Amino acid sequence: MRNRSFKSLTVIGLGLASMAPAMAAAQQLPYDDVSSADAGDAAEVDSGDGAGKVSLKGKRAYVKPYIEALQVVEAELSPGNEVLTWTSLAAGVDAGVNGANTQAAVSLRYERRFGWGNNTTDSDVISGLARASTAIVPRVLNFEAGAMAARMSVENNGSTSSGQQFGDSVTQVYSVYAGPTLQTHMGDVGIEGNYRIGYTRVEAPDAVVQAPGQTAIDVFDESISHSAAIHLGTKPGEPLPVGLGVGAAWNREDISNLDQRVDAKQVRGDVTLPIGNDLALVGGVGYEDVQVSSRDAVIDSVTGLPVVGSDGRYVTDKSQPRRIAYDSEGLIWDAGVIWKPSRRTALEAHVGKRYGSTSYFGSFAYAPSRNTSINISAYDSISGFGGMLNKSLAGLPTQFETVRNPLTGNLGGCVVPTGSVEAGQGACLGGVLGSVRSAVFRGRGVMGSLGINAGKLQYGLGAGYDRRQFIAAAGTVLASANAVIDENLWVAAYLNGRIDRSSSFSTMAYANWYQTGDALAGDVSAVGATAAYYRSITSKLTATAAVGIDGVNRELLDDIWSARGMVGVRYSF
Numbered sequence: 233m234r235n236r237s238f239k240s241l242t243v244i245g246l247g248l249a250s251m252a253p254a255m256a257a258a259q260q261l262p263y264d265d266v267s268s269a270d271a272g273d274a275a276e277v278d279s280g281d282g283a284g285k286v287s288l289k290g291k292r293a294y295v296k297p298y299i300e301a302l303q304v305v306e307a308e309l310s311p312g313n314e315v316l317t318w319t320s321l322a323a324g325v326d327a328g329v330n331g332a333n334t335q336a337a338v339s340l341r342y343e344r345r346f347g348w349g350n351n352t353t354d355s356d357v358i359s360g361l362a363r364a365s366t367a368i369v370p371r372v373l374n375f376e377a378g379a380m381a382a383r384m385s386v387e388n389n390g391s392t393s394s395g396q397q398f399g400d401s402v403t404q405v406y407s408v409y410a411g412p413t414l415q416t417h418m419g420d421v422g423i424e425g426n427y428r429i430g431y432t433r434v435e436a437p438d439a440v441v442q443a444p445g446q447t448a449i450d451v452f453d454e455s456i457s458h459s460a461a462i463h464l465g466t467k468p469g470e471p472l473p474v475g476l477g478v479g480a481a482w483n484r485e486d487i488s489n490l491d492q493r494v495d496a497k498q499v500r501g502d503v504t505l506p507i508g509n510d511l512a513l514v515g516g517v518g519y520e521d522v523q524v525s526s527r528d529a530v531i532d533s534v535t536g537l538p539v540v541g542s543d544g545r546y547v548t549d550k551s552q553p554r555r556i557a558y559d560s561e562g563l564i565w566d567a568g569v570i571w572k573p574s575r576r577t578a579l580e581a582h583v584g585k586r587y588g589s590t591s592y593f594g595s596f597a598y599a600p601s602r603n604t605s606i607n608i609s610a611y612d613s614i615s616g617f618g619g620m621l622n623k624s625l626a627g628l629p630t631q632f633e634t635v636r637n638p639l640t641g642n643l644g645g646c647v648v649p650t651g652s653v654e655a656g657q658g659a660c661l662g663g664v665l666g667s668v669r670s671a672v673f674r675g676r677g678v679m680g681s682l683g684i685n686a687g688k689l690q691y692g693l694g695a696g697y698d699r700r701q702f703i704a705a706a707g708t709v710l711a712s713a714n715a716v717i718d719e720n721l722w723v724a725a726y727l728n729g730r731i732d733r734s735s736s737f738s739t740m741a742y743a744n745w746y747q748t749g750d751a752l753a754g755d756v757s758a759v760g761a762t763a764a765y766y767r768s769i770t771s772k773l774t775a776t777a778a779v780g781i782d783g784v785n786r787e788l789l790d791d792i793w794s795a796r797g798m799v800g801v802r803y804s805f
Contacts, residue, residue: 293329302800309793317348335630336364341641357383359643363630377410378625386437389753390449390669391746393784394642401440407432409622420470425462432618434668436543450670453545455618457485468506475504485619489670490548492526515567524558524672528708538709557705560588605649607659608680616672624664635726638764638778639798645724646694648683663698666720671713673700689729697721716749734768754787776800
């Protein structure tokens with residue numbers, strides 16, 4: 233277990249650190265000196281760690297490391313009344329660049345916690361988020377990469393929550409991806425292509441709390457995913473009145489749990505019919521082949537029960553052939569509309585047939601000013617947890633500000649885009665991280681985010697709905713999960729601002745409502761809120777005080793509610 237944890241930390245650390253030379257200017261330093269900025273100048277408190285930092289407008293690149301010491305006390309409100317205390321020492325970096333050929337952002341933090349008492353054991357926490365894009369051949373060939381690390385706890389139905397900091401169900405999630413993108417042309421024919429390889433891992437919780445008589449859910453372990461696509465097409469009027477295109481795509485994910493595999497191939501042609509200068513009708517037809525398969529678990533010859541390994545997952549019986557869980561091939565089509573009235577507004581909406589049923593997908597991006605961004609997206613795909621997380625990472629902007637919990641350092645569910653807006657970009661990962669079940673699923677949903685920078689105040693809202701219908705082979709230990717539908721409705725919000733030349737504040741709140749189709753697991757809802765105050769002592773040293781409350785309401789188990797308080801100092805280099 234220790235070796236696998238170290239391996240995951242190394243992979244995600246290298247993935248984040250490799251982007252350090254190419255960081256986005258919008259990802260700003262927390263805890264900078266707010267007293268050095270006049271009230272009317274361009275400096276502003278950002279929404280990242282809510283730490284009263286100054287946004288350095290006009291600077292193309294920076295790297296800002298810091299160290300931090302925190303003292304935290306937590307009072308359990310339900311079901312018991314225990315008081316926990318721990319001391320944290322943390323080191324992190326916020327860095328960025330916004331160049332002509334390179335745009336990126338990173339926020340990385342490592343924390344060592346020293347518990348006071350038997351129930352607050354020492355622990356390591358790593359959290360971070362990074363996105364980078366750099367031109368190998370300007371305006372033709374780019375290399376993109378992304379990585380994230382997060383700490384959360386796993387509930388008995390596979391859903392996750394971020395409120396618990398200690399206990400057997402707490403785990404770490406890591407994900408990283410990288411690959412090239414191509415955009416060029418041969419005469420009137422435009423050529424676009426991309427390839428991504430990704431890796432995702434969920435560290436094994438020591439235990440997942442179960443309702444009486446309930447079988448433990450199989451928690452996702454790790455997966456490797458591949459995604460490749462190429463498209464050739466002409467624009468309307470070059471040379472025909474309509475635009476024509478042809479493309480192909482391939483997606484594959486190999487999940488370690490029971491050797492599950494998703495293999496999807498697609499070819500299609502499309503046409504674009506302009507209706508005015510900023511509106512076009514689009515449509516496409518093609519062929520798709522999607523297959524989901526897996527193996528069964530080893531069965532104990534004495535008990536007749538599936539064998540569970542030391543990591544709490546089923547042991548795969550590799551001597552048995554693969555079993556088909558889902559196999560769909562045939563005609564696919566979609567029709568839609570594209571509306572781009574300006575550089576700041578883009579809408580794309582489609583309806584069609586895919587996976588043997590009606591499918592909806594699209595996106596909307598609107599930036600009425602440099603200080604306001606709105607992003608909405610709808611999705612429909614078949615994948616595992618890792619493939620969906622990799623895809624969501626790739627959809628994040630390369631210029632953003634993070635939102636962190638001041639008490640725990642954990643990342644919030646959304647980022648704040650600060651660069652140019654693009655259709656198809658998302659700003660939240662909340663729906664993706666809602667569940668860590670190992671089974672492959674068809675995921676459909678919608679999510680949106682709003683971010684506003686109003687000078688002394690910054691505020692934002694993210695919300696979404698995620699629906700997962702799980703796919704598992706008959707006759708295997710996962711068969712009971714087949715066709716089970718889990719739904720997750722989530723919302724996250726923040727409000728940060730400056731009080732005076734030397735102090736600032738931050739607030740954030742979140743809520744998740746997770747409803748499972750597994751009657752033996754029960755539904756779970758989680759809510760939480762924090763508020764923090766920051767005071768500059770010197771140009772490098774900032775003091776912090778924060779309070780917060782978190783709660784997890786369970787249908788079949790005891791509710792958990794806790795309140796926290798924290799004081800700390802941060803030194804920024």
